[in-house]
Amino acid sequence: MLFYGVELSSRLMLGTAQYDSPAILAESVKAAQAGVVTVSLRREAASLQTGQAFWSLIQDLNVPVLPNTAGCHSVKEAVTTAHMAREVFGTNWIKLEVIGQGDLLQPDVFGLVEATRILTEDGFNVFPYTTEDLVVAERLLKAGAEVLMPWGAPIGSGKGLNNVFGLRALRAHFPKIPMVVDAGIGKPSHATAAFELGFDAVLINTAVAKAGDPIKMATAFKLACQAGLAGFSSIPMEERDMAVPSTPTLGLASSLSESFI
Amino acid sequence: MQIIVNNEPHIVQTNTLAEIIHELGYGTARIATALNGDFVPASQRKHKIVEEGGVVEILAPMQGG
Numbered sequence: 001m002l003f004y005g006v007e008l009s010s011r012l013m014l015g016t017a018q019y020d021s022p023a024i025l026a027e028s029v030k031a032a033q034a035g036v037v038t039v040s041l042r043r044e045a046a047s048l049q050t051g052q053a054f055w056s057l058i059q060d061l062n063v064p065v066l067p068n069t070a071g072c073h074s075v076k077e078a079v080t081t082a083h084m085a086r087e088v089f090g091t092n093w094i095k096l097e098v099i100g101q102g103d104l105l106q107p108d109v110f111g112l113v114e115a116t117r118i119l120t121e122d123g124f125n126v127f128p129y130t131t132e133d134l135v136v137a138e139r140l141l142k143a144g145a146e147v148l149m150p151w152g153a154p155i156g157s158g159k160g161l162n163n164v165f166g167l168r169a170l171r172a173h174f175p176k177i178p179m180v181v182d183a184g185i186g187k188p189s190h191a192t193a194a195f196e197l198g199f200d201a202v203l204i205n206t207a208v209a210k211a212g213d214p215i216k217m218a219t220a221f222k223l224a225c226q227a228g229l230a231g232f233s234s235i236p237m238e239e240r241d242m243a244v245p246s247t248p249t250l251g252l253a254s255s256l257s258e259s260f261i
Numbered sequence: 262m263q264i265i266v267n268n269e270p271h272i273v274q275t276n277t278l279a280e281i282i283h284e285l286g287y288g289t290a291r292i293a294t295a296l297n298g299d300f301v302p303a304s305q306r307k308h309k310i311v312e313e314g315g316v317v318e319i320l321a322p323m324q325g326g
Contacts, residue, residue: 015326025324040325041293043267043318046286051321055291058322068325076298083300084293084320155326205326 001200003147003178004093004125006064008035008201012191012225013066013180014218015205022057024214029061032218038066038095038203041085055088066127068095073108075115082119094119095127095149095182095203105155105183109136113143120144129182132166134173141177148174149182149203152194156206158186161193171198188217188224195228196236262313279306281317293320 001007014034019025029037039058044051058065067085072078075098082094098115100108107130116126120143128140132150140148150170153159161167162184171179181194182203191202204221211217263272266285275284278294278301294301295318301309311317 015324017324017326019324038325040323041320042323044290044292044321044323045267046288046290049290051292051323052290054324055322070325080295080298080300081320083302084295084318087300087302088291088293088320088322203326 001178003127003201008064009033010035010222010225011195011201011229012221013038013182013201013203014208015203016054016058017205018209019214022054025209026057026061027215028208028218029063031215032208032222034063035201036066036203037061037063038068038205039089040068040070041081041088064093065089065091066093066095067091068129069097071099072097073099075111075118078111078115079118079122082115082124083122086124092123092125093127094124095129097129107131107151109133109139112136113139116140116145117143127180132163132170134170137170137174141174147178147180149180151183152181152190153184155183157184158207159184160186160190161197164193164197167194167199168197188220191221191224192228192231195225195232198232264311264313264315264317266317267319273311276310276312277307278309278311278317281311282306282319285319287319291322294318295320 010033012032012034013036014032015038067089069078069081072081078098098108098111099105112128116128119126126145127147127149128145129149137148153162178200180201180203181199185191185204186207194202208214208218263270273281273284275281297316
């Protein structure tokens, strides 16, 4: 699966925020064998230089970066931030967030479509953070997005896949579009479930960073993603409503005795 | 003149964005800039005049999800 022409080394995208220390962040990225790390921008005073130290750490990890426009609530803000991110991080990739509702950090899908169109025309490869809405997805693709990032649940909620039906419908409707479940994944089993629905990657941050043992959890997510991907590509059996014995009944004592009657 | 840098007032002696960044002590830091809400590429900073009350944003890499 190619994401804007790039084959990732793994289907686990890992956020870099909220870790207790830079060392734990670095070890978590390594343990997860993340194929991408997400990064952002912030105001920096000349005297602090914390951003420069963070950037050195990320470069040392040697993992592709996906900058985001987190915290942007308008098309104008998101577009300006994307341009700033492109210059700082040296990539055309942008995880586009245009937030429309503060409590749920729900995407402003109207602004998202408009910002996707503008940024695509400006040469960006847009990864739009969206809902599972089919019509919005259609508009995003028409606006130039070649990847979709539907939410599993609100950012940081850890609720997992909140609308499995909607995600399944989205996957079925656009079978060839690379899709990443972004946001809401709280446990490794949620990541496995996303792959079992046919999604191509997951993006996780809080679930690892805020785990009691982030490095161990990063390993757990790595394994969960691998299991889900392998399970889906192995073509799982179909569910049935009634029991079907898995052990052959031919030759059982009861059937033998019946044959003598 | 007084300008706003990252939401705080600053008095600066210079007036191009490149000179202001240097005056504020950013040196060769990996940063991106915007003036009055519009992105200003590094190559354009020396041509971009900041006027009294101008709003400058100076952003650097940070952790993100």
